[in-house]
Every structure is written in C-alpha cells, then in structure tokens.
Amino acid sequence: MHKLESFVRLANASLAYGVEDKEVLAIDDVSMTIREGEFIALVGPSGCGKSSLLKLVSGLHPALRGEVIVDGRQVTSPISICGMAFQNSTLLPWRSALDNVLLPLEIVEPYASSFRRRKGEYVERARGLLRSVGLAGFEDKYPWELSGGMQQRASLCRALIHEPRILLLDEPFGALDAFTREDLWAVLQSLWIEKRPTVILVTHDLREAAYLADTIYVSSPRPGRIVSRTEVEFARPRTLETTYAPEFIAKVHGLRERIAH
Amino acid sequence: MKPPPTFARPLPAKERTDRPRRAPLVSAPLVRRITPWLVTASFFILWEIVCVVFHVDTFILPKPSQIVVSLFQHYPAITANALQTLYTTLVGFALAVAVGLFLGMLVGAMPPVYNGIYPVMVGLNAIPKVAIVPILVIWFGIGTVPAIITAFVISFFPIMVNVATGLATIEPEMRDVLRSLGARRWQILRKVGIPRAMPYFFASLKVAVTLAFIGSIVAETVASDRGIGYLMIAASARFDITLVFAGLLVVALMGIAMYEVFAYVERRVTFWATRGNEMLT
Numbered sequence: 426m427h428k429l430e431s432f433v434r435l436a437n438a439s440l441a442y443g444v445e446d447k448e449v450l451a452i453d454d455v456s457m458t459i460r461e462g463e464f465i466a467l468v469g470p471s472g473c474g475k476s477s478l479l480k481l482v483s484g485l486h487p488a489l490r491g492e493v494i495v496d497g498r499q500v501t502s503p504i505s506i507c508g509m510a511f512q513n514s515t516l517l518p519w520r521s522a523l524d525n526v527l528l529p530l531e532i533v534e535p536y537a538s539s540f541r542r543r544k545g546e547y548v549e550r551a552r553g554l555l556r557s558v559g560l561a562g563f564e565d566k567y568p569w570e571l572s573g574g575m576q577q578r579a580s581l582c583r584a585l586i587h588e589p590r591i592l593l594l595d596e597p598f599g600a601l602d603a604f605t606r607e608d609l610w611a612v613l614q615s616l617w618i619e620k621r622p623t624v625i626l627v628t629h630d631l632r633e634a635a636y637l638a639d640t641i642y643v644s645s646p647r648p649g650r651i652v653s654r655t656e657v658e659f660a661r662p663r664t665l666e667t668t669y670a671p672e673f674i675a676k677v678h679g680l681r682e683r684i685a686h
Numbered sequence: 687m688k689p690p691p692t693f694a695r696p697l698p699a700k701e702r703t704d705r706p707r708r709a710p711l712v713s714a715p716l717v718r719r720i721t722p723w724l725v726t727a728s729f730f731i732l733w734e735i736v737c738v739v740f741h742v743d744t745f746i747l748p749k750p751s752q753i754v755v756s757l758f759q760h761y762p763a764i765t766a767n768a769l770q771t772l773y774t775t776l777v778g779f780a781l782a783v784a785v786g787l788f789l790g791m792l793v794g795a796m797p798p799v800y801n802g803i804y805p806v807m808v809g810l811n812a813i814p815k816v817a818i819v820p821i822l823v824i825w826f827g828i829g830t831v832p833a834i835i836t837a838f839v840i841s842f843f844p845i846m847v848n849v850a851t852g853l854a855t856i857e858p859e860m861r862d863v864l865r866s867l868g869a870r871r872w873q874i875l876r877k878v879g880i881p882r883a884m885p886y887f888f889a890s891l892k893v894a895v896t897l898a899f900i901g902s903i904v905a906e907t908v909a910s911d912r913g914i915g916y917l918m919i920a921a922s923a924r925f926d927i928t929l930v931f932a933g934l935l936v937v938a939l940m941g942i943a944m945y946e947v948f949a950y951v952e953r954r955v956t957f958w959a960t961r962g963n964e965m966l967t
Contacts, residue, residue, distance in 0.1 A: 483866045505868030515859045519881045519958045528877065532867045567958055583863075593866070 429496070432461035432623050433482060433591065438491035439648075440477050451477040453648035454491070459640075461590070464617055464624040466634035469644030470684060475627040477649065479593045482625060483507050495591065505533050507591040508584030508622075512599040514576035516568035522579045523564040526551040529587040536587060554582045557619075558612050574605035578612065585616060592617075594626045598633065607665060610636050614662055631677045636663055643683045653683050748928040753935060756928040763917065768936050771902050771914040774830055775940075778837025779898040786842040786894070787887065790849025794883065795875055800850065811843045815901055819908040833905040833913060840901035841894040848890035852883025885959035888952035895944040903937060 440452040451474035459465055467475050480486035481493050484503040493500040508529070516525045530536040530547050540547065555564055558578040568576055577597055584592055594613075598606040614637060617624060628634055634641045635657055643653045657676065659667055667673055730750045736742065737749040744752060757764065789807075793800045815836050822832035856878055864874045906915025914933050921929035 480862075483862075485862055485865055503865050503868050505866075507866055509863055509866045511859050511863075513857075513859060515857065515863050517860070517878065517881070519884075519956075529867050531877070532864065532869045532873055569958070587867070 429461040431458045431494075432463075432496060433457075433459040433625075434492070434494045435478075435481070436492040436494070438481060438493055439489045440474070440481050440486060441489045442477075442486075448489075450489075450648040452481065453650050455649065455651055456491075457642060457651060457654075459623060459625070461623055462621045463640060464626070464638050465640045465642060466626045466628055466638035467642045467644060468629055468631060468634050468680065468684065469649065470646050471629060473644045473646050474649030475629075475644055476595050478644075479509070479595055479625060479627060482591070483509065483593055504591075506589055507593055508587065508589035509593045510577070510580045510584040510595070510597045512596040514568065514573075514580040516576055516579055516583070518568050521565045521567055522555065522560065522571065522575075523548065523551055525568065525579060526555060526582045526586050528583060533587045551582070551586055554586060555579065557616070558582055572605075574601055574609065577601060577609060581609075581613065581616065585620065585622070588620065588622075590622055592622045592624045594624065594628075596628055597626075598630070599628070606630070606633070611662075611664070613637060618662060631680045632668055635659075635673060635676050635680070636668055641680060643680060655680065745925065745927055748931050752928050753931045756926075757932045757935065760929055760932065764914075764932065764936055767912060767914050767917040767933075768940065770830075770912045771833075771899070771906065771937070772940060774833035774905075774913065775837050775895075775898045775902040775944075778834040778901060779841055779895055781834070781838040782842035782845055782894060782898065783891070785838070786845025786890075787849055789842075790846040790883070790887075791853060791875075791880075793846065794850035794853025795871075795879060797854070800854070807843065807846065810839070815840045816904050816908060819905050822905070823909040828909045828911060830910075830912070832909060833902045833915075836905035837898040837901035840904075841898040844890045844894050844897065845887065848886040849883050852886030853879045856882055885952070885956040888948065888956055891948040892945050892952065895948055896941045899937060899941050899944070 435455050435457050438452065438455050439450060441448040441450045443449050455478065457465075467478060469475055477486065481488055482495065482500070484493075484495075484500040487501065495504055496506065498504075516522070517528070520528070527547060530551075531540055536543075536547065552561075552564055555561065555578075558581060560575060560578050560582070563571060563575060563579075568579070571579065580597065584594075597613075598609050601609065610633060617637075624637075626634070626637060638657055641655045641657060642651050643655070644650065645652045655676070659670075659673065734750050737747060742749075748756075789803075793803055818839065819832055819836055822835050826832055826835070853875075856874075860878050860882075861874060864878060869877070902913065903915035903918075906913035907919050910916045914937055918930045918933040921927075921933065
C-alpha cells in the first residue's frame, strides 16, 4: 500500500479546556506533519498538554483554532481508525484478558456487524496477539489477576486488535518498573515493525522516546508548543545495547537540555 | 453481629502468602463461618441470663425462651401474617428494583436529568414514610396496597442512587477508550456503564430489601388488618408483649434471610468487584 507522506497533519492547532471566559489553553499553535507508518514521540514537562495532543488527533476533543487532518480528512469527531492505550491499563475488570482484547471488535466496523458470525476467527486473532506479547496462557485471567506489566501488554493488544492505522499511546509504561518498561519497549517495537501503524507516543521518559521513535518532538510547558524536532536514526530493531551507545546517550542528553523545567 | 459480608474482601493472594505462618487451632474459614452463630447465640444467652438474674418482668422484657414458646403457640397466626408481610415486602421491593434501576440509569447516564430530578428525590426520601401511610389509606383503603407502596417508596431510593453513582463514576479514560473506537452513547452504556454499575446495584439490593421490610411493617402497624406489623399491634393491645417480641424475631429472621439471598447473588454476579479496594461504597 502506498504510504502517505502527510498522514497526520496539524496546522496551527490550539486546544483549550473550560468554557468561554475561563478557558485554559493546553496546546497553542502546534504544527506538525507525520508520515504514515512513522513512530513519533512527544516529550516535555508534565502538564504541557501532551495528552491533549492525543485528544486532538483522536477527535475526542475539538480544536479551538487551526486544523487537524488525518488521512486527508479534517477531524471533527472521534475517528475510529485509531487505537489508544493509557498509563492505567483501563482494562474492564469484569472481562477476561481475551474478552478485553476483543472489545474493539464488538464496536468498530466492519468487525462489529459480523462479530457473532466470525467470533471464532476473532478469538483466534486475539489469542495470537496475546501470544505475541508473551501472554499465552493468561487469556482467561481477569485484569486484576495480572501484574501491571501484563495488564499493559493486554492493553496494547486491545489497542491493536482492530488493526488501527494510528496508535495513540499516553505514557503507557509510565507506571511500570524500569525492567518491565524496557521489556515492553521491545514488545512494542516488534509489534510496530510487524504491523507498521502510525504511532504517537506521549512520554516523559527520554530514553523511551529515543529507543522507540523515528522522530521526537519536544514540547514547552503549558500551553504546549513544539520547541524542537529531532530525528532518531539508530538502526532497527533497536535493543537495550543501543541505549548504552555513546550516540544514544548524547541524543538523550541533547533532548534533556531542550526541556525547560 | 456478623462481619459485614460485602465489604470484607479477601486480601490479594500475594499479600496473603507473604504473611508469616503459624499453625492455627481452628482453620480461618471455619472461624469465619461459626463466629456469627456464636455471637448470635451469646446475645440470646446473655439476654436470658439478664432476665433471670434481675427478675425482669415479662411485661417489660420477656425471656428469649418465652418468646420461642410463644412463637410455637401462635405458629399458624404468625406464619399467615409473616407470609402476608413477605408478600407485600417483595412486591414493593420488586417495584423498587424496576423503578430504581430505570431512574438510576436515566439519572446516571444523563447529567442534566440528574441535576433536575435530584432535589425532588432527596426531598421525597427525607419524608418519614409513616407520615404518608394515612394518605395511602385514604387513596387505597386499609390493607395490602398501602404496605406495598410504602415498601416501594422506602426502598427504591438507595437503588436509584447507587445505580446512578455507578454510571456517573465511570473513569473518563474508559469512556475515552470506547469513544475513540467510535462507540455510540448506548454502546458505552452497554459495554461499560451497566456492567460497572452492577456491583453498586447489587450492594444496594441488600440494603433496600431490609428497608422494604421496614416499609411494609410500618404500614401494617399504622393501617392494616394483616401482616406481622398488624399482629404486633394487636398483641400489644392485648398486652401480650411476648408475642410482640416473637413478631420482631420473625421480622429479623426474614430480614436476615433476604439479606443473605441478595448477598449471595451479589457475590456470584459481581465477583470481579470484590477483589481489591476499587469499589467506592
């Protein structure tokens, strides 16, 4: 399939919360262009509107000014071609891991209308995905029976099951310990290499950004503006070894200096 | 008193195994099971002892043994009236479940409705139910109907509030996950709202069913010719205090039985909510 050079485009986009005179500007005049299949990371101090950018792209929150264009169409309401994962796994506690992963297929077309008929096939797909993130044998466990890292793995599967063209990740590994987090970097990278969705990853872990992303955007404190754009050229697949290379450390150091805190 | 069964949750497995082990005399589950019986038995034994030691007049406080005797003596009358009370309670409670569930969903899913309806509901709930029984008697006459309506009025409120709370407190992120998939409002309600409100709903049933008993009996004591409430009023008019206490005992037993039924249903249906500390109520 032909990859779009400008799959996600923000043009002077701003976003504000609250009503008329008590508006709080979260994002101010952001412009960026993301290629189809590109993995970008957005880093910055906390409260700089990073999560708001995801709301903008997903259509969960409308832009105050400017334009948000995804796949050639202006975003005005939630777009169903995206998958999301958050810092909390937000798995539904009354559903098993497998049923949680199946949830998007019960809602997103064209799967939803054929869900009953093709359930067997979908269950196989969900099992395959869970296996690929190392959750084979945990399909029937409930979320509260899984560790934090396992929950995030399941949450990634849920975000990917309907083969979204955009994956929006809001600090998905923020609540995990360092070792689990590094494991999941590798898991996410291999999922991305296999399926090649466009990914927007919000994080404040600079190593995470440099490990995973093709391009890193640094945001200013609130209201968020993009203050720098850095390409990351390290060869894929990257490994933990990559993160100890001097170039990698220099890259992370360079990013750190651009973050006003 | 027994430990409140809903809110006593098992510790997460990890914490449990980490605790240092000591060989107990009696296994913990057995202790859990027999403690309520022991406490209840001690209560009645203490009562009996107090009555005997202080020579308490039967007219003031009958001994439990006398109450049990009275219970057997008046067995047919008590059974008939207890069934009447059970009937009005359950009919009123069933109405309360239907209306409470419906209003709770309406109110919980639509904040403007919540906003509009809430003061009226709180006001209605604040009215002492005994005060409305005379009005109900004027409308429907003495007997079964006022008891059913009082049971309904008193018990639908906690159901409505709990269901509304369950729906209104959905984590915004859960909602976002579904909205970002393009889910419609009713899909969010069906996939997240309703399942999430179920623990709140079942928790409220236990409370509501005991309240429904109170409603029925209040109505029966004020204006009825049937039911345990009527039986107690009639007995106290004859100064048969022992029979009054027998009636109270029967009411308490029915209350416990109904509570346990719904506690059991709750454990079965919403097992996922009784795991950690995530439930708010």
